[in-house]
Amino acid sequence: MASSCRYWKYSINEHGTQDIPAMIERIHQTKVTELENSQKIVEEESGNDQPYKLCAICHSLGGAAILMYILTRRIEVKPHRLSRLILLSPAGFHHDSNPVFTMMECLFLLLSPLLAPFVSAFYIPTRFFRMLFNKLARDFHNLPAVGGLVQTLISYLVGGDSSNWVGVLGLPHYNMNDMPAVSFRVALHLAQIKHTRKFMMFDYGSAAANMKAYGSPQPLDLGEFYSLIDIPVDLVAGRKDKVIRPSMVRKHYKLMKDAGVEVSYNEFEYAHLDFTFSHHEELLAYVMSRLILVGASMKQQPGQKSLKNRRKEGQTSSSR
Structure with a gap:
């Protein structure tokens, strides 16, 4: 278990802007290499330079990180290479929570300036x-x-x-x-999000530091950029979830719906950990039903005309 202060110096920002891009670019390189022989054929047929479909299924903090990844890539005008998101109880909004989490947020924000120089992460050291x-x-x-x-x-x-x-x-x-550990900055980032009631990137604590990171004195409010999401998103909430309540998942849904995103919302009788630690056939069936939608779209890529339509056009040209 690494104990270097430099190692633990990351927030959710680094998950969304460094870790996920590195993983997806590696997947992209591998898939393009595997499909190298058929790539030219796919490009000619569809006009698309990505010969595969890639979906992301994320839970909790992973949901917030993948949304941050897509939005920052779109802001930077870079390809995100994803075709669909399935987010299970995604983080991002946390102001509707039980008193214990609210008390933890207040204490953490109050003590963080004192703890930051001495605590780099929360983990069992040896x-x-x-x-x-x-x-x-x-x-x-x-x-x-x-x-x-x-x-x-x-x-x-x-x-x-x-x-x-x-x-x-x-x-x-x-x-x-x-064993799992939590970076101090990740915990602080979550406390900031809960306190501001916004899905924001990490606040570095000063206007100068934020200006250097974002080009503005305040960290980016990612909820304001939901209109940039250009792929379907499926949101799933747990009715018994007390970590990220359904109301907070519906907050994502409302913002996306208002921004014109193709988004769906569903609820199951789950708690927060049930999405990953339990084995429910209904959840598996739901996820597979959403993935099938991506598989169906591959049958006819954007710009690719069906054989039937081509024949019709051929007959029209002949009659002319």
Whole structure:
């Protein structure tokens, strides 16, 4: 687990403007290489220089990061290479939350100037303590009183069925070498978003610093640029979600709808973690139904005419 202050010096901005672009460009290079032999044929038929369709399915913070990626790429007039977004309980708006999160936001914004020089991230620093945490969590789960108390607290914070909270610790990315951590700036960025009630990029704390980063004294309000989204977006909310409530997902939906984006909205009886830790066939069926729409659009690319239409045009030309 890296402990360098320089390593942890990132917010959601870096996820959306550096990490995701690097991943998608790598995918693009790989796919173009794989399809190199057929690329010319596709370009001739469709007039499109991207011979594949790429969709993004994102949950929570990933939803905010992918929206930031698309909007910043569009502002910079660069291709984002995506064909559709499916966002499961996406972050971005957080002002409608329970009192615990509101209290955490106020405390964090108040103490952040004091903590920033000393705290780079929130994580368990050594392998020994990570192993100890993992062991204690499993032991506590087997104690009815303690296990039940933890389940109640987790259920209050995130909603839904928390009975498998210890099972989460057995997932591949929860291990002695690589347990999840949160950058201080990511936590601060989320607190800023909640406080301003806007889906904003990171506030560097001064007009000069923001001017250097964005060309304006205030960080960009991404909600004001939703009209730049040029692909379909499917938003999904969980009715039992207490981390990102349905009202906050509907906030994305309203802004996108008002901006003329092709957007849909759906709700399921899920809590926040159910989207990733549970196995619900109905969610899988829904996601696949949205992906099929992209597959259907590939059958007739923009600018590509069907064989039937070509024949009709040929007959018209002959009659002339």
